[in-house]
Amino acid sequence: MPPKPPYRGVAAAATAAVLLAACSSGSDSGSAGSSGGTAKVAAVIKGLDNPFFQSMEQGIKDQGTAAGITPTVQAANSITDTTGQADRLTALAGQDFTCYIVNPISGTNLVQGIAQLAAQKKTIVNIDSPVDAGAAKAASATPATYIGTNNEAAGEKAGQHMTTLVPGNAKVAAIGGIAGDVTSGARVDGFTKATSGKLQLVQTVAANWERQEALTQATNIMQAHPDLAGFFVANDDMGLGVAQAVANAGRTGKIHIISVDGNKDALTAVKSGGLDATVAQYPYAIGLMGMEACQAAAAGKTLPADVEAPVELVTKDNADKALASTPKPFGTYDDPFKALIGG
Missing domain, CATH: 3.40.50.2300 (Response regulator)
Incomplete structure (x- = not known):
């Protein structure tokens, strides 16, 4: 939900060949995986007591189903549960997932866990709320891509x-x-x-x-x-x-x-x-694109550093269309990951 940070792709040492346990090394700087791989994905998001993050989870899981992948999604207990959310990421970091989608409660509460993932050469996809760019850089843990609303x-x-x-x-x-x-x-x-x-x-x-x-x-x-x-x-x-x-x-x-x-x-x-109106953002699309980013990384594609999620102005004139489509956007929007995964 915050503004877009000026992320750039993680260095090759933190991103090469990360989405298969048996994949080879040697991808170019900014590349987030090795060609021909299959992602094994974990996601840590904010509290599922909020419909916004329920929709985000649905987007992650629906895209996983479409790709034949079953992601593991864990959530904080509430919007203030910074420590609990960090503990969930740390626990998942000790498992054999190859791509991690993170939606931090604060700019810094997941930095320690993300640094652990970067050291293990795992792909990190940051969605919705940005990891603090300075803290991530200091920890050598800049995510491969950021996807969120401007x-x-x-x-x-x-x-x-x-x-x-x-x-x-x-x-x-x-x-x-x-x-x-x-x-x-x-x-x-x-x-x-x-x-x-x-x-x-x-x-x-x-x-x-x-x-x-x-x-x-x-x-x-x-x-x-x-x-x-x-x-x-x-x-x-x-x-x-x-x-x-x-x-x-x-x-x-x-x-x-x-x-x-x-x-x-x-x-x-x-x-x-x-x-009179609401400016609709789409956590479903944010979650879906996060999952697509993991797929693209598994295929050895270079991830765009910064992807703007769709927003639409909903007025009485198009409210029926928006309601019929929710939680998905009712209009078209740019999704650079679809091209990367051949969608």
């Missing part, structure tokens, strides 16, 4: 749409997640960039990714700014809290709300008019 671009897309919904110079507010969170900050920054000079951003607050807190914050903002025209909200769960606050104030349809993520409840709310 969150600033997602915020920009929301801001551009907001300018079509409200009058010029109208007052809007932004509700972010946890103060200092990279994902939240990037989304709000993107929204601010897109609306600068066009709308008045009168207040930005943090609601800790919590629906009830967002409801409370939105209520307070509406009281402080009775002429408010719109809310940008950094995720759908908070967006639904804001929608409830707006409904409680009797202002549904008068105060416009755009959030980010594209979960099913939000898509339904867009269809019914509770939300």
Whole structure:
């Protein structure tokens, strides 16, 4: 979910011939495997109590089924279980998997385990939340590829749409997640960039990714700014809290709300008019491409260092299409791994 880091492919010593126990060495720098291999994949992701990561797991497993591979997927107990997630990766690192998909809770909590994998010449595929580039470099553990959403671009897309919904110079507010969170900050920054000079951003607050807190914050903002025209909200769960606050104030349809993520409840709310739009990202596609990256590495292909996952603006006009397709994107998107695996 955070912005894309400037990763580059891991060095040959950390990536050559890693996806078969019996494969040969000698691939070029940046190559992530040896030709003709079959991946044996383990994935460590965030908590499966969240539908976002359930969808990510589904993408990993569905692509595994299509490829005749059964990946092992383990998850943290919760979004704050940094130590437990790290322990899971360490345990898996001691097994004979050849490609590891990692979705870290923080930028650094999996670095020690990733360094252990790099020392064993295993392929590391980083999805969704980036490993801290500096910490990874210091540990000689830079992943072979990163696949994730450009969150600033997602915020920009929301801001551009907001300018079509409200009058010029109208007052809007932004509700972010946890103060200092990279994902939240990037989304709000993107929204601010897109609306600068066009709308008045009168207040930005943090609601800790919590629906009830967002409801409370939105209520307070509406009281402080009775002429408010719109809310940008950094995720759908908070967006639904804001929608409830707006409904409680009797202002549904008068105060416009755009959030980010594209979960099913939000898509339904867009269809019914509770939300004006959501910028949908697709954890299913992120997980699927992570699995494809392992397949490509097994075939001796050089992995692209940085792959942007698809996002789509969902409004009432296309909400039915988005709902019918979920958890998959309803439009086309670039997937460089398909060409690498001959898909």
